Amino acid sequence: MAQGQANMTQKIVILTGAGISAESGIDTFRSAGGLWEQHRVEDVATPEGFARDPDLVLGFYDARREALAKVEPNPAHHALGRLEREFPGELLLVTQNVDDLHERGGAEKVLHMHGELKSALCMACEMRSPWDAAMIERPPCPVCQAPTLRPDVVWFGEMPYQMERIYAALAECDLFVSIGTSGAVYPAAGFVQEARAQGAATLELNLEPSEGSHYFEESRHGPAGQLVPDWVAEVLGS
Ligand code: BJW
Numbered sequence: 001m002a003q004g005q006a007n008m009t010q011k012i013v014i015l016t017g018a019g020i021s022a023e024s025g026i027d028t029f030r031s032a033g034g035l036w037e038q039h040r041v042e043d044v045a046t047p048e049g050f051a052r053d054p055d056l057v058l059g060f061y062d063a064r065r066e067a068l069a070k071v072e073p074n075p076a077h078h079a080l081g082r083l084e085r086e087f088p089g090e091l092l093l094v095t096q097n098v099d100d101l102h103e104r105g106g107a108e109k110v111l112h113m114h115g116e117l118k119s120a121l122c123m124a125c126e127m128r129s130p131w132d133a134a135m136i137e138r139p140p141c142p143v144c145q146a147p148t149l150r151p152d153v154v155w156f157g158e159m160p161y162q163m164e165r166i167y168a169a170l171a172e173c174d175l176f177v178s179i180g181t182s183g184a185v186y187p188a189a190g191f192v193q194e195a196r197a198q199g200a201a202t203l204e205l206n207l208e209p210s211e212g213s214h215y216f217e218e219s220r221h222g223p224a225g226q227l228v229p230d231w232v233a234e235v236l237g238s
Contacts (some may be wrong), residue, residue, distance in 0.1 A: 012235075015188060019206060030182050046156050053078070072101075083236065084106070094113055124148075176196075176202045178202075178212075179193070205220050206220075206221060
């Protein structure tokens with residue numbers, strides 16, 4: 001994206017994926033050695049897998065929630081926190097990630113479309129509650145007291161959060177930026193085509209070309225910890 005074009009941008013939608021947290025030490029899903037090589041997707045990321053073996057699924061998410069305490073946001077998270085504070089136009093930061101590294105990197109208005117590790121969803125009363133403990137022992141729901149909590153994450157076959165708001169922002173944005181996502185999972189993988197159809201410029205920042213690279217007008221390849229701070233400096237003109 002040319003410097004002049006960056007300065008004219010008024011409305012930006014950013015989509016992030018597991019790649020932005022990789023340099024913080026959180027495993028991605030589809031890379032060699034990633035989460036889907038360690039676990040079968042059908043077992044740990046579907047409602048059917050949870051119904052079959054809840055202990056396996058609760059243990060999987062308990063371990064990932066616990067691991068969050070040992071990692072820190074990296075320069076890419078901090079750069080997006082800076083962008084949120086300093087960009088004079090409208091910014092919607094949508095993440096597929098369930099970690100809290102964007103928030104800890106200074107971004108306050110993050111839309112977690114696939115839910116959050118630090119949130120619990122009650123299957124009885126359907127309330128979402130902030131949550132920072134293990135679920136394996138079936139603690140009671142803070143709202144209705146039923147022992148029916150599950151991780152507040154979006155599994156395959158479930159509807160991601162706040163889709164209406166995301167599509168409304170995509171329809172209005174003049175720049176869509178995708179960071180650290182493989183483009184393998186819908187509906188997020190379709191956002192680039194949605195934004196392009198509305199006339200937005202599109203930019204991919206990823207370690208390597210993703211499955212959907214050819215949909216982007218511009219792709220930059222390398223680690224998010226370098227690419228994102230550079231791009232943010234461009235947008236902010238510094
Ligand atoms: C770096 C880097 C560095 C590394 N710097 N980069 C057939 C066709 C189309 C769709 C479907 C279909 N059959 C079924 C579907 C729908 C299904 C789907 O997409 N399936 C596909 C497998 C085909 N989708 C769903 O079911 C979704 N719901 C749905 O569609 O509802 C209906 C609906 C209809 C219409 C509108 C709206 C809704 C739900 C999907 C839920 C996904 N859930 C998970 C688990 C969440 C909880 C958890 O974390 O455990 O979400 S799966 C997993 O994948 C997780 C992620 O958010 C998601 C995306 O992964 P991500 O972030 O892209 O990670 P990776 O590992 O794939 O990629 C990392 C990238 O980073 C790589 O490119 C690296 O190169 C790069 N990278 N290091 C920069 N340092």
